[in-house]
Amino acid sequence: MKKAIKILVVLVVALLLAVVAAFHFFGTQIRLLTGRPLYLIPPSPVALAEEAIYCMNLQGLYAEGDAWQQAKETLRKEAEAAESREAVYDAIDRAAKVAGGKHSAYYAHEKVEELPFERPTAKIQDDVLVLHLPGFMGTAAEGKIYAKILSDAIEAGGYRRIVVDLTDNDGGNMYPMLAGLSATLDDGVLFRFRDRHEQTLDVEIGKANISGAEKKSVDVPVEVQIGPGTASSGEMVALAYKGADNATLTGEPTAGYNTANILIPLYESDLQLTTSKTVDREGEVWEDRPIPPDGA
DSSP states (O other): OOOHHHHHHHHHHHHHHHHHHHHHHHHHHHHHHSSSSSOSOOOOOOHEEEEHHHHHHHOTTTOOOOHHHHHHHHHHHHHOOOSSSSGHHHHHHHHHHHHOTOEEEEEEEGGGOOOOOOOOOOETTEEEOOOOOOOBBOOOHHHHHHHHHHHHHHHOOOOSSSEETTTTOBOOOOHHHHHGGGGGSOOOEEEEEEEEEEEEEEEHHHHHHOOOOOOOOOOOOOEEEEEEOOOTTTHHHHHTTTOOOOOOEESSSOSSSSSSSEEEETTEEEEEEEEEEEETTOOEEESOOOOOOOOO
């Protein structure tokens, strides 16, 4: 009996040592794979900076060349001199903007304000269905609500044309937006993302329709209203219509944050990193420059 207990203790200790070793040598990779900020002990300023550098090296759209090498050296020097993790936050943010451009950022959790879920609205005025799409950064359940409000209004009919108001859509998760509007969008590829290695990812209606409902197309003109307040995912929605036969972009040029980001969880913080530029259906590349209205 005692021998069995000793063997069990040895196995438990060995397992714990294996877990510790795995996190010591492969902690960053584990966190990237799981998408969770799993740490056994809080990282030092140097360790946090090195983890951020690893992630930016791996996936940053502009993480190559002399400017990036200089940014890494500067971040490492500031991390070595830092007396706390907080003291290196700004340096990580500056490096992120070199590795990923202006659309990238580093956020400490205590500085992130949780915003209330703002629903889209739909109303009919003079035979025109006006859909107002705010930015969206909610849960999966809220995303389904967001999409359903739009799709229900479109499916209900009673209009001759549609206005999609993106003028104050500052971004977030584009998929509930595209899902809700899918009946007004073409089948097939809307646009694609292209990373620095020339790898591409197509964005298609089937992938955007998070509700899983059958797509029911409507054949009416669509006016997409854009402006300086249209940013990030709001611009992705505009690009989904750009060049479509039934759609026209009106208003003013957008904010110019039309690249693709990923959110990487780090210790008590998140790294928002730009990984890809966007290529529209006509082959035009969008790389954080404003989208003009049609005819501008």
